[in-house]
Amino acid sequence: MAGQFTTTAEEMRSFSGKITEVNSQVQGEIAKLNGLISSIASGWQGAAATQYHQLQEKWNDDATALNKVLDEIRQAIDATTAKYSATEEDQRSSLSGVQGA
Numbered sequence: 001m002a003g004q005f006t007t008t009a010e011e012m013r014s015f016s017g018k019i020t021e022v023n024s025q026v027q028g029e030i031a032k033l034n035g036l037i038s039s040i041a042s043g044w045q046g047a048a049a050t051q052y053h054q055l056q057e058k059w060n061d062d063a064t065a066l067n068k069v070l071d072e073i074r075q076a077i078d079a080t081t082a083k084y085s086a087t088e089e090d091q092r093s094s095l096s097g098v099q100g101a
Contacts, residue, residue: 009088012081016074023070030063 037056041049 007084009081009085012077012084016077016081019070019074019077023067023074026063026070027067030060034060 041052044052
């Protein structure tokens with residue numbers, strides 16, 4: 001049927017782990033970039049430096065927002081996985097009861 005998909009709890013846990021991994025990589029790259037920028041721009045002054053620093057702050061804010069969104073997605077997947085697993089276990093238990101009757 002259109003619009004349907006299948007997954008397993010293990011696939012969902014794997015996806016959550018990949019989100020965490022990507023988020024960590026992004027944050028690591030941002031930290032490296034900020035360190036490099038700090039060393040290069042430390043003595044830079046003037047209007048261009050001010051404008052650059054404002055843009056860098058905006059970029060950092062956007063990176064922080066990305067980090068937050070990725071973490072929220074991971075949390076939602078983890079919560080869904082827990083509910084999915086509980087539902088699967090309930091169904092398995094119900095079917096075991098029917099088979100035993």
